[in-house]
Amino acid sequence: MANFEGVEKHLHALKINMDLIRSYVIYALGSVMMIGVAPEYLGVWLAWRGITLVLPNWVYQWGDDKLYSLYQRLVLFFFETCTRTEVVVYGDADDALKKRESVLYLANHQSTVDWLVADMVSIRGGSLGHLRYVMKDTLQLIPLYGHYFYAHGCIYVKRGKFNQQKMIRALDCLRDPRIPTWLIIFPEGTRYYPATPSVIEKSEQFARDNNLKRSSVDAAVKNGHDVSGIKKENELVLKHHLIPKVKGTWLVAEHLHDKFDALYDVSVFYEGCVSQDGVRGNAPQLIEFLMGKCKKVHIHIRRIPMTEVPHEEMALKSWLQNLYIEKDELAENFFTKDNEKRATVQKRLGGHVSRLSIWSTLSSFLFFTVLTVPFICTKIGRQLYLQLIVYGTLGSYGWLAVRSVC
Numbered sequence: 228m229a230n231f232e233g234v235e236k237h238l239h240a241l242k243i244n245m246d247l248i249r250s251y252v253i254y255a256l257g258s259v260m261m262i263g264v265a266p267e268y269l270g271v272w273l274a275w276r277g278i279t280l281v282l283p284n285w286v287y288q289w290g291d292d293k294l295y296s297l298y299q300r301l302v303l304f305f306f307e308t309c310t311r312t313e314v315v316v317y318g319d320a321d322d323a324l325k326k327r328e329s330v331l332y333l334a335n336h337q338s339t340v341d342w343l344v345a346d347m348v349s350i351r352g353g354s355l356g357h358l359r360y361v362m363k364d365t366l367q368l369i370p371l372y373g374h375y376f377y378a379h380g381c382i383y384v385k386r387g388k389f390n391q392q393k394m395i396r397a398l399d400c401l402r403d404p405r406i407p408t409w410l411i412i413f414p415e416g417t418r419y420y421p422a423t424p425s426v427i428e429k430s431e432q433f434a435r436d437n438n439l440k441r442s443s444v445d446a447a448v449k450n451g452h453d454v455s456g457i458k459k460e461n462e463l464v465l466k467h468h469l470i471p472k473v474k475g476t477w478l479v480a481e482h483l484h485d486k487f488d489a490l491y492d493v494s495v496f497y498e499g500c501v502s503q504d505g506v507r508g509n510a511p512q513l514i515e516f517l518m519g520k521c522k523k524v525h526i527h528i529r530r531i532p533m534t535e536v537p538h539e540e541m542a543l544k545s546w547l548q549n550l551y552i553e554k555d556e557l558a559e560n561f562f563t564k565d566n567e568k569r570a571t572v573q574k575r576l577g578g579h580v581s582r583l584s585i586w587s588t589l590s591s592f593l594f595f596t597v598l599t600v601p602f603i604c605t606k607i608g609r610q611l612y613l614q615l616i617v618y619g620t621l622g623s624y625g626w627l628a629v630r631s632v633c
Contacts, residue, residue: 250518257305257517264595265371266615267602268298285405295379296356299346300591306343308588310519314347317527317578324352328488329408335468335494336413338510344495345411360411361475364633374623383633393633398482414471422509430469439464467558471551473544480536490531494554496561498523505564
């Protein structure tokens, strides 16, 4: 019996070691390949950009969307296929993702992986190439990709020095109905990250200063609790989110209202963020996620027709705050201290696992692997690769500086 237990412990330790080795291999290979193919990707994109210079913009955008989808499938190969992360979907996800429509995508923000969750959602809706983001201006500094994101249709904005006219000009480029678009906005502006409590405290203080509260009785009634004996006291309007900012969302809604078919209200919850004591911790970030430390991602989607989204700024501000109150109530199901309630959330809310076919991401991995061979194995390829890194980086930085895109 003792020998059997010893063997069992040895096998368990071996499995842990093998899983750890596998995680490091995925992290190393994924990082090298996703970063390493950037010059090659730039070369293909430059060729397409040159071919389409004299053609209508929508023709360029059509081909660029195909290229973008190809690269993002490579990203998903490592972040979803290799990590074996389970994606659980809720709400209107099944019905909404059957549609082929242009979408204003609003999501909560808690991790550097949040942009990648948009990949997970859009690939299931056949719209991966159409993703475009409202992004903070510092992302321009990413070598090669900083310029490419803007050329793809992403919009850079500066915190604290918001240039409304530049954002409007960028939005005008997306008005063409022949350019299908999922425009991604994180209205909170920055991550809800318990490791940086000052950000959370600042948001809570803003709520207090602006009297953004709801009564505990109203909240209890909406959550189906008995309110007898409860004093009507005000509580913070949001417990699990930062107060959403309205300016960027309003400009998008104002200028592209007729462009979008619907607004997707997306709430993302990473499993394993709550301790046994019910304390919410940090969501996994890129490196942790790539190493397989998040086994399950819960994604709730609510499809709201654009006819129900206000045009006017103050009306939209109130509407957005109410939307985030509802998101906060939904979050209680995932961040609750009740372990049993948290463990059964998938069943209670009608979620189900959504799996990608392996070929949908493996095909991209094989494409970039084949593309890499001549760059590595030939002298001309290696020279071209180096030139693309040096001149591509300098050229993209210079172009962004001259254009002053935000």
